[in-house]
Amino acid sequence: MKILMVGSECSPFVKSGGLADVLGSLPQALSKQGAEVRVVLPKYQEMSDEWKKQLSLLGTYRVQLGWRNQYAGIETLSCNGITFYFIDNEYYFKRSNLYGFGDEAERFVFFNRSIFEMLRIIDWIPDVIHCHDWQTGLIPLYLHTHYQNDPLFHKIKTIFTIHNLKYQGIFPASILHELMDLDHHVMHEDGVEFYGNINFMKAALNYADKITTVSETYAEEIKTDYYGEKLDGVLRKKSNQLTGVINGIDTALYNPATDKAITTNYEQSFNEKLKNKRALQEQLGLPVKASIPLVGIVSRLVEQKGFDLVARIADEWLAHDDVQLVVLGTGDYAYESLFRNLQYRYPEKVFVVIDFKETLARQIYAGSDLFLMPSRFEPCGIGQLLALRYLSAPIVRETGGLADTVLSFNEETEKGNGFTFKNFNAHDMLYTIRRALSIYQNKQQWHQLVANMANSNVSWDFAAKKYLEIYQSTVN
Numbered sequence: 001m002k003i004l005m006v007g008s009e010c011s012p013f014v015k016s017g018g019l020a021d022v023l024g025s026l027p028q029a030l031s032k033q034g035a036e037v038r039v040v041l042p043k044y045q046e047m048s049d050e051w052k053k054q055l056s057l058l059g060t061y062r063v064q065l066g067w068r069n070q071y072a073g074i075e076t077l078s079c080n081g082i083t084f085y086f087i088d089n090e091y092y093f094k095r096s097n098l099y100g101f102g103d104e105a106e107r108f109v110f111f112n113r114s115i116f117e118m119l120r121i122i123d124w125i126p127d128v129i130h131c132h133d134w135q136t137g138l139i140p141l142y143l144h145t146h147y148q149n150d151p152l153f154h155k156i157k158t159i160f161t162i163h164n165l166k167y168q169g170i171f172p173a174s175i176l177h178e179l180m181d182l183d184h185h186v187m188h189e190d191g192v193e194f195y196g197n198i199n200f201m202k203a204a205l206n207y208a209d210k211i212t213t214v215s216e217t218y219a220e221e222i223k224t225d226y227y228g229e230k231l232d233g234v235l236r237k238k239s240n241q242l243t244g245v246i247n248g249i250d251t252a253l254y255n256p257a258t259d260k261a262i263t264t265n266y267e268q269s270f271n272e273k274l275k276n277k278r279a280l281q282e283q284l285g286l287p288v289k290a291s292i293p294l295v296g297i298v299s300r301l302v303e304q305k306g307f308d309l310v311a312r313i314a315d316e317w318l319a320h321d322d323v324q325l326v327v328l329g330t331g332d333y334a335y336e337s338l339f340r341n342l343q344y345r346y347p348e349k350v351f352v353v354i355d356f357k358e359t360l361a362r363q364i365y366a367g368s369d370l371f372l373m374p375s376r377f378e379p380c381g382i383g384q385l386l387a388l389r390y391l392s393a394p395i396v397r398e399t400g401g402l403a404d405t406v407l408s409f410n411e412e413t414e415k416g417n418g419f420t421f422k423n424f425n426a427h428d429m430l431y432t433i434r435r436a437l438s439i440y441q442n443k444q445q446w447h448q449l450v451a452n453m454a455n456s457n458v459s460w461d462f463a464a465k466k467y468l469e470i471y472q473s474t475v476n
Helices: 018-032 104-122 138-144 200-207 216-221 232-237 270-284 307-318 333-345 358-367 383-389 400-405 426-440 443-454 461-475
Strands: 002-006 036-042 056-065 068-079 082-088 128-132 157-162 170-172 197-199 210-213 242-244 294-298 324-328 350-353 370-373 393-397 419-421
Touching: 002 018, 002 104, 018 036, 018 082, 018 128, 018 461, 036 104, 056 104, 068 104, 082 104, 104 138, 128 138, 128 461, 138 157, 138 200, 157 200, 157 461, 197 200, 200 232, 210 216, 210 461, 216 242, 216 400, 270 294, 270 324, 270 358, 270 443, 294 358, 294 383, 307 333, 307 426, 324 358, 333 350, 358 383, 370 383, 370 426, 383 393, 383 400, 393 400, 393 426, 393 443, 419 426, 426 443
Parallel strands: 002 036, 002 128, 036 082, 128 157, 157 210, 210 242, 294 324, 294 370, 324 350, 370 393, 393 419
Antiparallel strands: 056 068, 068 082, 170 197
């Protein structure tokens, strides 16, 4: 089966979030299952010269956007056995960031239209185009409009994956004709219309053959008003086409037994992991004590991630508990200030880095005993999967993929691979943190928890099999 993955970012080329990790790892997992997978991305300025030097030009063509007739180049390279294509247009993609520009609609209309013209050049027609997030949401629509009578494309099926429903690609209705070359016939509730605007994600939900999202729990949550971001009605209507498939991580790339970023490599050895904790404490100037539980946070510092709960109980927690907290991330000023202030008031307990450094992130996963993710909502989450891989027990709220991957440790049965709380409530979180701190001091139970984490399956194997089943059911 031939699968074309389309997305707006992909590791190791360009990354701003978890989508890049998915596009970087899932194709390899699918390839191991026997699928022929290729990936297409924009060619961003942010891509390193190391990769740009490996690109070869396959051809050039023109893309029509309303009255605009724009240049596009298609370049390619192979990485880890996967063929990658890059759509080149310096006007749209030679910029200092991946997203956040005033002409975002035009940039990604161009990208979506480019895919079809690219397929003519590479002389490779997929059975399925797997589209990821709103930046690719017009591809299913165009297959039903501009290209529905083109014999080259009429057998192609589309899968659309929602990575985060909050970000939908909503733009003024004027782009319908001006950029998209469509008319009012698609401006209705079963088309692209969204409160008088155009919604790229809604277009994908209405026109794709199948819809997936990144965990089973999130697939149910987004059909409700609370989580549905005003698309819950569409998702309820499309319920039979919607499937939740939990993400994995690249277990070869993230492997504490071989990771060169950490001080001491380890597998299930608690003592070897402790060496990473001591090294992290020394590096950050925290008291070097194995007996003090160290809690890690590696995250975007934004409202979604639930740090309002931390703000509510921070003093009650840090003033009274023997604990250390290490935070790495950037985001909203209010949350950056929250953690900076905590470091100022509790310098012996808190260390904060307002930045993102991949090496330090890995050192926190390896050096922490516990990993805190109190999210308001979390479609899948990668932090808890990395924490499990590095044997740092996750403390999570039971939402989305967190609920699907972390089972609360039970002292009686000794089953479970972390700690969970259900309600978005600060004291429920604090109770759960303190329960985790207590179990840390019980060596027998803690070693059992570590063994349970080591046995957690966080690879892509299950997801790849599930996606292949979905592709097959769509094509048949």
